[in-house]
Amino acid sequence: MLNRRPTIRDHSAEANLFARRAFISFIFVLLLVGVLGLNVYNLQVEQFETYSTRSNENRIKVIPIAPNRGLIYDRNGVLLAENQPVFNLEVIPEEVEDLEASLLALSNLLNISEQEIAEFRDEIRHNRRFKSQVLKARLNELDVATFSVNQHKFPGFSIEARLTRHYPYGDTLTHAVGYVSRLNKKELNELESAGKEQNYRATHDFGKLGIEKYYEEALHGIVGSQRVEVNNRGRIIRTLEMSPPTPGKDLILTLDIGLQQIAQHALKDTRGAIVVMDAKDGGILAMYSNPSYDPNLFVHGISNEDYRGLLNEDRPLINRATQGRYAPASTIKPLMAILGLEEGLITEQTHMFDPGFFQIPNVDHRWRDWKRWGHDRVDVFKAIEESCDTFFYDIAYRAGITKISDFMSQFGFGDRTGIDIHEETTAILPTIDWKRSRFRENWWPGDTISVGIGQGYWTATPLQIANSTTILVNRGIYHQPHFVQVARQEDQVEQLFTDERPPVVLKKNRHWEIALEAMHNTVQKKTGTAHGAFAGTNYDAAGKTGTAQLVSIAQGERYDAKKLQERHRDNGFYVGFAPYKDPQIVVTIVVENLGGGSSTAAPIARQLMDYYFSANPLPEELTSKGKKS
Amino acid sequence: MSDLHNKTTIWQKFHIDFPLFCALFTMMVASLTIVYSASGQDMDMMLRHGTRMGGALIAMIVLAQISPSTLKNIVIPLYLIGLAMLVAVLFVGVSSKGAQRWLDLGVTRFQPSEIMKLAVPMMVSWYIGRHPLPPRFLQLIGGFVLVLVPTVLIKEQPDLGTSILIASSGIFVLFLSGLSWKLIGSALVLAIPGGFLLWTYGMHAYQKQRVLTFLNPESDPLGTGYHIIQSKIAIGSGGVEGKGWLHGTQSQLEFLPERHTDFIFSVLSEEFGLVGVILLLCLYLFIIARGLYIAVNAQDAFGKLLAGALTLTFFVYVFVNIGMVSGLLPVVGVPLPLISYGGTSMVTLMAGFGMIMAIATEKKLLLK
Numbered sequence: 001m002l003n004r005r006p007t008i009r010d011h012s013a014e015a016n017l018f019a020r021r022a023f024i025s026f027i028f029v030l031l032l033v034g035v036l037g038l039n040v041y042n043l044q045v046e047q048f049e050t051y052s053t054r055s056n057e058n059r060i061k062v063i064p065i066a067p068n069r070g071l072i073y074d075r076n077g078v079l080l081a082e083n084q085p086v087f088n089l090e091v092i093p094e095e096v097e098d099l100e101a102s103l104l105a106l107s108n109l110l111n112i113s114e115q116e117i118a119e120f121r122d123e124i125r126h127n128r129r130f131k132s133q134v135l136k137a138r139l140n141e142l143d144v145a146t147f148s149v150n151q152h153k154f155p156g157f158s159i160e161a162r163l164t165r166h167y168p169y170g171d172t173l174t175h176a177v178g179y180v181s182r183l184n185k186k187e188l189n190e191l192e193s194a195g196k197e198q199n200y201r202a203t204h205d206f207g208k209l210g211i212e213k214y215y216e217e218a219l220h221g222i223v224g225s226q227r228v229e230v231n232n233r234g235r236i237i238r239t240l241e242m243s244p245p246t247p248g249k250d251l252i253l254t255l256d257i258g259l260q261q262i263a264q265h266a267l268k269d270t271r272g273a274i275v276v277m278d279a280k281d282g283g284i285l286a287m288y289s290n291p292s293y294d295p296n297l298f299v300h301g302i303s304n305e306d307y308r309g310l311l312n313e314d315r316p317l318i319n320r321a322t323q324g325r326y327a328p329a330s331t332i333k334p335l336m337a338i339l340g341l342e343e344g345l346i347t348e349q350t351h352m353f354d355p356g357f358f359q360i361p362n363v364d365h366r367w368r369d370w371k372r373w374g375h376d377r378v379d380v381f382k383a384i385e386e387s388c389d390t391f392f393y394d395i396a397y398r399a400g401i402t403k404i405s406d407f408m409s410q411f412g413f414g415d416r417t418g419i420d421i422h423e424e425t426t427a428i429l430p431t432i433d434w435k436r437s438r439f440r441e442n443w444w445p446g447d448t449i450s451v452g453i454g455q456g457y458w459t460a461t462p463l464q465i466a467n468s469t470t471i472l473v474n475r476g477i478y479h480q481p482h483f484v485q486v487a488r489q490e491d492q493v494e495q496l497f498t499d500e501r502p503p504v505v506l507k508k509n510r511h512w513e514i515a516l517e518a519m520h521n522t523v524q525k526k527t528g529t530a531h532g533a534f535a536g537t538n539y540d541a542a543g544k545t546g547t548a549q550l551v552s553i554a555q556g557e558r559y560d561a562k563k564l565q566e567r568h569r570d571n572g573f574y575v576g577f578a579p580y581k582d583p584q585i586v587v588t589i590v591v592e593n594l595g596g597g598s599s600t601a602a603p604i605a606r607q608l609m610d611y612y613f614s615a616n617p618l619p620e621e622l623t624s625k626g627k628k629s
Numbered sequence: 630m631s632d633l634h635n636k637t638t639i640w641q642k643f644h645i646d647f648p649l650f651c652a653l654f655t656m657m658v659a660s661l662t663i664v665y666s667a668s669g670q671d672m673d674m675m676l677r678h679g680t681r682m683g684g685a686l687i688a689m690i691v692l693a694q695i696s697p698s699t700l701k702n703i704v705i706p707l708y709l710i711g712l713a714m715l716v717a718v719l720f721v722g723v724s725s726k727g728a729q730r731w732l733d734l735g736v737t738r739f740q741p742s743e744i745m746k747l748a749v750p751m752m753v754s755w756y757i758g759r760h761p762l763p764p765r766f767l768q769l770i771g772g773f774v775l776v777l778v779p780t781v782l783i784k785e786q787p788d789l790g791t792s793i794l795i796a797s798s799g800i801f802v803l804f805l806s807g808l809s810w811k812l813i814g815s816a817l818v819l820a821i822p823g824g825f826l827l828w829t830y831g832m833h834a835y836q837k838q839r840v841l842t843f844l845n846p847e848s849d850p851l852g853t854g855y856h857i858i859q860s861k862i863a864i865g866s867g868g869v870e871g872k873g874w875l876h877g878t879q880s881q882l883e884f885l886p887e888r889h890t891d892f893i894f895s896v897l898s899e900e901f902g903l904v905g906v907i908l909l910l911c912l913y914l915f916i917i918a919r920g921l922y923i924a925v926n927a928q929d930a931f932g933k934l935l936a937g938a939l940t941l942t943f944f945v946y947v948f949v950n951i952g953m954v955s956g957l958l959p960v961v962g963v964p965l966p967l968i969s970y971g972g973t974s975m976v977t978l979m980a981g982f983g984m985i986m987a988i989a990t991e992k993k994l995l996l997k
Contacts, residue, residue, distance in 0.1 A: 009761045018762065018805060018807075025801075029941070033910055033913070033948075035957070036952065037906070040864060040903065041903060043864045043865040044864060044865055044869060044903045047865050048868045048869075051861065051865025055879055
């Protein structure tokens with residue numbers, strides 16, 4: 001069928017036809033090879049720069065290296081805030097074959113909670129699959145060992161060591177040292193607007209409170225970086241270039257951890273605050289506010305439950321030493337006495353009769369003395385020693401509020417002391433203007449009377465009281481209250497504080513001595529309110545007690561602690577210093593709702609001073625408390 | 630003349646075309662060099678690759694011993710068996726990577742489409758070559774049917790790359806046989822609505838996606854466009870001299886996908902630069918020129934058409950692969966001939982060159 005047509009084939013014609021077609025084909029081939037060649041030429045020569053750059057962008061990544069945070073030491077070199085390696089179980093999701101099965105197996109192996117798994121799922125949803133994610137933070141040694149043995153079953157999972165902050169003394173130092181916690185969005189935005197976000201590229205934690213917050217910049221250090229070559233999964237193949245980070249500065253505090261522990265121990269059953277200042281330079285030797293809490297809870301993210309526990313009515317989050325607003329009560333009587341002397345309202349020889357109350361001429365209201373039957377004949381010394389109220393009602397009434405507030409503001413009342421933590425309030429040193437803008441009311445002469453004994457509208461923080469006492473014992477010389485002695489970086493030591501404020505100058509230096517002598521008598525004379533607490537010390541202490549009423553007692557009634565609700569009972573105060581001749585420390589104690597200062601606060605001051613001056617080792621019950629994990 | 634004659638005796642005895650063999654051998658050395666780099670110095674892979682090359686060389690030598698007249702006798706059974714296996718693949722084939730291309734023969738797995746790469750040009754060359762050239766219209770229709778059936782069957786697997794190669798091998802026979810320019814012109818005119826129909830009805834979603842990302846790879850830089858972008862970066866960053874053997878960052882750090890198979894040209898371009906590319910293209914041109922030279926000098930129409938079609942199909946491999954990795958063509962799975970890692974295609978190609986050598990030496994034997 002196929003051979004039906006006679007075929008006389010013209011072989012040479014066919015050969016020519018084929019040769020032509022083959023030639024045409026070859027021309028096409030040449031053309032197309034030319035196209036390929038030109039295209040490659042375009043890529044490799046014309047666009048070489050572009051593609052070369054993109055190739056480098058592919059393979060070279062700059063990885064920031066977080067600097068190690070500076071450490072915090074007490075004045076004797078005891079570590080108060082350290083960087084501890086923690087072991088986290090981390091996952092690179094991309095490298096896990098069956099994530100669900102692995103999670104199930106691991107949760108049986110290591111006791112990973114449902115919550116941790118839920119958080120982990122949330123994390124991986126929002127991150128790139130080649131980025132390492134924390135599945136379980138802070139593995140204990142057993143978990144680390146258990147996982148290590150089984151690691152081969154879990155490709156993509158690994159244990160990573162990271163440095164995180166740890167506070168070995170826990171709740172002893174929370175309000176002073178503060179803590180760091182996860183850097184949040186708001187702080188990042190602030191860093192951004194300050195142009196500092198580049199320095200935080202590798203940083204997880206940020207100072208949130210206390211010294212950790214105030215000295216964030218110094219403690220943080222400067223970020224380093226390395227240029228690395230990575231493969232398509234982001235794994236580092238080799239390091240091309242490295243510029244190491246500069247670690248943060250170590251801070252050496254003026255704080256004495258032993259004294260701090262005694263302060264904590266002394267307040268263990270009560271709300272209150274203690275400030276111990278170095279009279280020579282304003283350094284804080286101890287600052288404790290009770291109740292406190294464990295700062296380590298915050299470092300790894302506090303649970304809701306734990307946080308709610310801190311929102312109780314005892315308000316542990318408040319630093320009572322710098323944020324507590326207390327009526328300073330009789331602790332300010334030595335200063336009021338100086339005011340009276342300076343203004344010529346009294347002299348060293350002035351005596352007055354105290355019937356047990358004070359009255360403004362032609363007014364029925366009686367401002368009562370704490371001693372119902374009065375102190376009989378009183379001079380300035382006795383008024384301070386026995387804490388006579390009437391004597392100071394009189395000074396205050398005659399001085400008037402403006403002179404009082406002008407004078408007291410020189411001692412730092414009504415203003416921040418500028419201590420190196422941010423948690424500080426100004427409290428209130430009342431003036432006529434203040435009352436007008438606050439209550440839209442005029443200032444009545446009666447308002448001035450209670451200010452004379454540190455009550456009424458006047459409030460102060462324990463630190464302000466300590467600060468004013470330090471100025472007093474230094475005869476007007478001012479020392480800036482501060483925590484940080486020096487910042488240290490390798491061999492460089494940097495002094496951070498200078499005392500810039502001008503001294504308080506009196507008309508007569510003798511006026512300092514009168515107030516201080518009276519404070520000395522308060523402790524040393526049998527009739528002094530602090531005599532009992534300081535009996536038999538081997539150092540020469542001086543001080544002043546205080547008791548602040550929290551509710552006004554109706555005319556004609558008596559204060560009866562048992563009748564009052566616990567939170568309405570008196571606050572006890574004590575300010576003291578020692579040695580009298582050459583003051584080294586100033587101690588301020590506030591004890592809430594336990595009653596008068598001579599019985600509650602003064603004995604605590606005694607404990608602190610005993611420790612300070614005897615260089616006693618810590619009581620046995622405290623030595624075991626150091627370095628609790 | 631007799632000196633030359635004596636010199637080539639050994640090669641002639643085994644029906645080997647010496648220039649072509651030299652070019653192919655150079656190609657294989659180049660392949661080993663580049664695969665070594667592209668595989669990340671994987672010696673296991675090198676061993677497998679070398680073994681397959683040995684197999685491919687043997688296939689070439691064996692095929693070179695079979696005279697074209699013997700080939701003519703097995704054309705029809707070979708074609709029919711191939712067709713039957715293609716049908717079988719659609720029903721009982723083994724799937725891999727979403728396509729059903731493999732036939733499990735118990736001992737080994739086997740892609741019937743590889744047989745058709747040879748069987749189709751052989752069948753069409755034989756069918757057209759039995760009559761004087763140029764073919765008549767009815768013969769052309771017959772020829773087209775012979776091409777179309779296996780092409781459609783392979784496209785259904787789906788394997789677009791191979792079906793393009795097989796279709797072009799058949800069409801090259803028709804073109805070389807003197808297909809009239811009028812018909813070629815009308816076919817091109819028809820190709821435009823044809824292409825539209827293919828787009829609408831004939832292409833899988835993933836194929837359409839490939840075409841779309843080919844048109845604008847940056848539209849999907851992490852998805853399907855990733856391959857093309859990374860490949861162009863590899864080629865472009867190679868520059869004139871290249872980054873040096875084993876020093877291509879795109880390939881060694883695995884930014885380049887499929888780097889030892891379909892995208893091996895990018896590895897070569899990155900590590901050896903424009904110089905390497907030009908050398909490679911010259912080598913390909915030499916092989917094609919030699920193949921066409923053999924075809925023109927073949928004894929009969931069957932030999933001419935078969936040698937010519939196989940040679941031009943070889944070029945299609947080159948063009949489609951380089952075109953796709955350098956961003957000129959959409960990504961279809963076609964390896965770079967004789968260079969890419971992967972056994973079957975190399976064996977088939979070398980078998981084809983074996984047949985070309987048989988055609989070449991047949992003439993020389995007759996000249997004696």
